Structures are given as structure tokens and as C-alpha cells.
Amino acid sequence: MKHVLCRVTVAAVVALAATAAPAVSAAAEPPPEIGAGDDWEIAVFLCTPSAYDCHKRYATAEQRRDVERFLKGTPEVTQVRHVSRASAYASFRKEFAGRKAVLAGVRARDLPESFRVRVSGVADRGRIRALANRRPGVGVAVDQSESHAGATAISEWWDMSLFLCMKDSALPACLRGRGKANKKAVTAEEKKAIAAAIESIPEVESYEYEDQATAYRNFVEANPDKQELISVTKVSDMPESFRLTLRPQADWAAPRRRLARMPGVASMSDKKCNLLTLRLWSEYGLHGPRSGTEGCP
Template sequence: MAVAAVVAFSGMAAQVVPAGAEPVPGNDREIAVFLCTPSAADCGKRYATAKQRRDVETFLRAMPGVTEVRFVSREASYQALRREFAGKEKVRAKDLPESFRVRVTEAADRRRIATSARSRPGVALVVDQAKQHVEAASPFQLVEVSVLLCMRDAADPGCRHGRGKANKAAATAKEKKAIVAFVERIPGLESYEFEDQKTAYRNFAEMYAANPALVEAVRESDMPESYRLRMRPGVRWGSSRTRLAGMPGVSQVFDYGCRQKGLRLLTEYGLRGIETATKGCE
């Protein structure tokens, strides 16, 4: 089902601010360097020390191609988060990392800067927001939800168990009928459409036209059938999504709006695990 996941997600790249300034997180062309917090991996359950923060700043300023380094405090980041994600009551200011936002010249080696910064003591995560901006701009993200159907011999547990004689088989006509009946009753549904393997492969080939080797390696029979759903903005449908994901014949449900929130929380605020494709969004 690796191809199915690709289809689902793509069937959607120095001046220092004075210490007293409190800039909000910057635009999505910067390199964000998030410092350690107790919950971050490989940080020893500690915040970055003042010395580590100074050393990281000095290191970033000295990197070739760096034109600006801005410090974003934990409080400034928290206030920005509260404005953007008003419903995230469970996120506290102490959960957020401090960060540096780095601007570079067009000729700068962004990968080298990001990789080098990640190796510094006190650094938990480095995100090249220019790269994330390109990925988020996929035209396929216009489809808000993809309901991928079971394929023959799919590895997903929901396709291999609990379906009676249909276990390990492609989604049956009876299962599709039940899925459609459920989808049509989902509150906040604007529209939906069925995408067969032929259409899925055509979209895949168009999306990856610049990578002919990948397109040639994938066959039409590798593509899952799916239902593409559009939901009204702001609709809370977490319980319906969970039920849909557990229906016989459903392999996976990818909620792009939820995924984009998770991506935003990671790349702009350095938060992991707040949102996923099928959990954490109401």
C-alpha cells in the first residue's frame, strides 16, 4: 500500500533582531531552527540552555549565505498559536520551543545550512519552510478527504480481518454501497465522487510527469479505488471520520485539512503529534 499512500498525499519547495524584540513566527520561505524542549526527542528531557541558544545563534550567523537570523521566544510563538489555532486549549506555552528563523540568499546551500544546524547541541528540529511551501501547494490538496478502498491482498488490518469472505479481497460492491450510504449521511458533506483505478493512475502520471521512472514503475493495477470527499469549512466530523475509517472495505482515510494543520503545527511551531491524518481533529 506504499503506492496508495503516495497517491493519497500527492493526489494532493547576518542581521540579528535585538533581544528585546518579540517578532511573531515568520513566513514560509525561512529555515526554522527549533530548540530543545523536555518533550523533544534526543533532548534529554530538557530545554535548551542559555549557552546553547547563544551558540546556535552565533553558528547560524556565521553560515555562508545567511542574511538574517531572528529569535522567536516561547511566549511570542504561543500567542501566534493561540490566534491561529484558537481551539488548541491543551497546548500550553511551556510546550512550545523557542526558535530561530533564518533567511538566506538565493544561492545559499539550504540543505547544508539545515543539516548543519540540526547537529548543534540544543537543537531539536530544523524545517526548511520553502520546501514545505512547495509540497503544500500541490493542486491535489483541493480534495479534502480521500477514502481509499481495499485492494486485493492489501496489508491494512481493516482489509484482512472482519470482512468475512471478503477478507484480503478488493472492496466488494456491497461494501461500496454501504460506504456510499454512510458518506451521504455525513454532516457537512458538500460533495463526493468515486475515482476508479484508471482515473487514479492518470492523475498520478500527471502529478509525477517529471519523474518518468516512477511513473513507469507503477501500474494502473497498483492504484486503489477511492472516494474523494469535500467538506464544508469548519465542520467538526471527527466521529464520522473514525467510523468511516473502520468500515469494511475501507483501507485508509486521509484528511488533508487535518494533515495540513499538523504540517503547519510542525513547521511553524515545532509541535509534533498534535494532528494526524485520522486522529486529533474534531
């Protein structure tokens, strides 16, 4: 199950891009260039009590030695380096030194120790990652080439997306607090109120409304190689949404807080939050930001 979890996590933070045409705000930094020859590492994070399928325990010393022997004994592996928990925490503190909310959400004991693995250019990276994931004491192995590709995709997203309630949605925001509209698809009145709220927020530079037909068309265009998925997806499966571009240097927290509470809004996607989630996962083996972390709802 662990070898599936990594793919699911990376895919989860880029999946929303499939329903929207790329839009880069004036404030967005250009995405990192990723070439086929770039020597990205595979990060093999060892168990911590909070890691999936680790039974609330850290990896033992014997498990750590076994994982190291396995990695060094794999023919395609060219380098293995160990990153201790203390070293990982020091790097984490340095990287997020200016972001107190992020630092406050993570303790030293939350971070896993890891092995960082480089492989030859002809190596089957997916196979090595999958085999590492099966070793006792491994929390999860992450191919950082996939994570960097994910970050590039996220950088092309809208700054914020508001996904609207659909009929029979199980999301709490759609089930209550909407009066007679509870458990129903977003109403015309709710959409009008949301648009008015967006227009009144000074941090918003521009926005677009995306109906289900447009969302489906974008989804199909973004997934030309996934015909099986397209064949079982209907227009009615796609949520309506508002796509927002924020002004350069805007405070993202205020519009996020205000719009997330609007009746008819099922959920929000925040580019900053998604990039943070992916970074914490791929570089530090953390399962996403804690509640209240900077850049997230």
C-alpha cells in the first residue's frame, strides 16, 4: 500500500490542474526547468509514529541497517547518503526561518530520518522506489523527479480556485449553513453573492467563472493519454468554480478566509498551500501542513 500512497499524494496536489487552463499571475515565479538528465534523488523516509503503516513506531536500528544494505546492494544505485532526524530538522528550520506558522506546526520528533539515493540514468526509478517502499521500517519512498514535475505543474495554476457545491455533495460546507440550499447544488443566488464578494476584495486582480462544460473540456484537454479515465467521467462530475488571480504582493490569507466561508463554496485550492504541501512531503517526509499553517486554509 505504501508504494501507492506516494503516487497518490503527489497526484493529489496536481490533480486540480486537470480541470483548469493554466494561468500564471504577474507575481508568480517562473517554474524550475526540469530536464531529462537531471539527477533527482529518491528519498527513502524511515518510519515515524505518524507515518502510514508504521504501527505508531519509529524504524528500529536493525531496520535502518537493512534498508541501507538493500539500497547499497541495488545495482542501479550510484550513491546513498543518510540524513539524520537532527540534520533534517536543522534544514527544515533554516528553509522556513521566516515562516513562524510553518515552524510552529512541526516538532523535531515529527521528522523522519532518511536515505537519499541517486541512481544511474538507465535505472527503473519506479521499480527501485516500489521495492524500497516494501522494506520494513520504511515510511514512504518519494521520487523527487516526480515531485519537481508536480511543482512545475502547480506553478501554472490559478492562484486560488473556489469549487462550488454539487448536488448530493458530502462536503460539510455543502450540507449545512446554507438554509434551504443545504445538500443541493450551488444556487444562482449563491453564485451571484460569491462573485460580488470576489469583486469587492482588493487583493484580487482578476477572476473567471468556470462552468461544468468548460471544466470538462479542460479536463479532457489536460489528459489526452488517459482515455479510460475520460470515458468514465461525465460533464456532471465536474464542479463549477471561480478561478482567481491575486495582485503582486497581496495578502492571501484575508481573501482565503472570507471566501471559504461563503455559502455555496464546497472547497478551495490555494497554490501556495499546494506547493507547501508538496515540499514538506518530498523533502521532509511530512504529510502536509498542520491546521493553521501559513499558506493553507
